Amino acid sequence: MTPTPQHATILLIGASRGLGYALAAEYVGRGAHVVATVRGPHRTALHDLLPAAHGRLEIEHVDINDPAQVLSLRDRLTARTFDLLFVNAGVTNGPEETVADVTDAEFTRLMITNALSPMRVIERLGKLVAADGTIAIMSSGQGSIANNERGGFEIYRASKSALNQLMRSYAARHRDDSRTLLLTAPGWIRDTGVGGPAAPLTIGESIPRLVTVIDAQRHRTGLHYLDHLGRTVAW
Ligand SMILES: NC(=O)c1ccc[n+]([C@@H]2O[C@H](COP(=O)([O-])OP(=O)(O)OC[C@H]3O[C@@H](n4cnc5c(N)ncnc54)[C@H](OP(=O)(O)O)[C@@H]3O)[C@@H](O)[C@H]2O)c1
Numbered sequence: 478m479t480p481t482p483q484h485a486t487i488l489l490i491g492a493s494r495g496l497g498y499a500l501a502a503e504y505v506g507r508g509a510h511v512v513a514t515v516r517g518p519h520r521t522a523l524h525d526l527l528p529a530a531h532g533r534l535e536i537e538h539v540d541i542n543d544p545a546q547v548l549s550l551r552d553r554l555t556a557r558t559f560d561l562l563f564v565n566a567g568v569t570n571g572p573e574e575t576v577a578d579v580t581d582a583e584f585t586r587l588m589i590t591n592a593l594s595p596m597r598v599i600e601r602l603g604k605l606v607a608a609d610g611t612i613a614i615m616s617s618g619q620g621s622i623a624n625n626e627r628g629g630f631e632i633y634r635a636s637k638s639a640l641n642q643l644m645r646s647y648a649a650r651h652r653d654d655s656r657t658l659l660l661t662a663p664g665w666i667r668d669t670g671v672g673g674p675a676a677p678l679t680i681g682e683s684i685p686r687l688v689t690v691i692d693a694q695r696h697r698t699g700l701h702y703l704d705h706l707g708r709t710v711a712w
Pocket residue numbers: 490491492493494495496497515516539540541542565566567568590615616617618662663664665666667669670671672673676
């Protein structure tokens with residue numbers, strides 16, 4: 478039987494496809510009410526979920542790299558309270574690209590989208606989260622400095638490590654905040670834009686477990702960096 482979600486109202490940023498779409502579908506399937514965002518006016522996979530969601534899915538719009546759009550989303554949702562804010566949006570680049578050959582523009586694109594913008598979203602939208610709620614960001618195992626023995630994905634790794642460091646600073650600044658803070662590492666998952674075709678895990682092997690892990694953290698204070706099996710990832 479599908480477990481009842483600990484987080485019953487969700488604001489999910491970046492859900493047009495891939496893991497974000499799967500998170501939206503999983504939470505809707507568990508009976509949660511989900512406000513999920515896409516970029517731009519185009520129809521996405523998320524729109525196809527609307528009929529089966531029976532009113533428990535609302536689609537909003539935001540490009541996290543556009544501060545005006547983030548503020549405008551906050552203003553549209555200002556009367557709402559969510560149990561969980563989850564920022565999933567992220568991008569990758571060529572896995573073999575190193576600092577020797579990456580362009581400034583590409584480095585900046587990854588750093589802004591994966592590190593700066595997710596943190597700005599929680600700065601702007603964090604107040605919409607209940608005092609006993611959860612603020613989570615999709616990090617990656619690749620963000621672990623301690624576990625980087627093999628290299629590869631050099632620029633992507635750096636952007637997720639920067640995200641982790643910024644979230645630690647946020648946690649330090651909000652030491653007395655009762656909300657749970659999470660950085661999640663879903664595993665390397667195929668058939669998504671970031672994971673690519675060679676990854677070992679399927680979406681179905683990761684996302685339902687990740688949702689169970691996220692829900693198990695409800696009311697647990699402090700910042701936690703967890704994988705899809707609930708294991709702490711080395712910083
Ligand atoms: N797949 C993996 O193996 C894996 C492993 C660890 C961590 N992750 C992380 O999981 C998250 C999702 O990855 P994925 O594999 O599902 O990738 P994906 O299929 O490429 O999906 C990325 C999602 O992020 C959205 N997005 C990108 N830039 C955005 C922006 N500026 N503003 C708003 N939304 C934006 C995309 O929207 P559009 O459709 O509009 O582009 C899309 O919904 C990322 O943070 C990624 O780093 C993935």
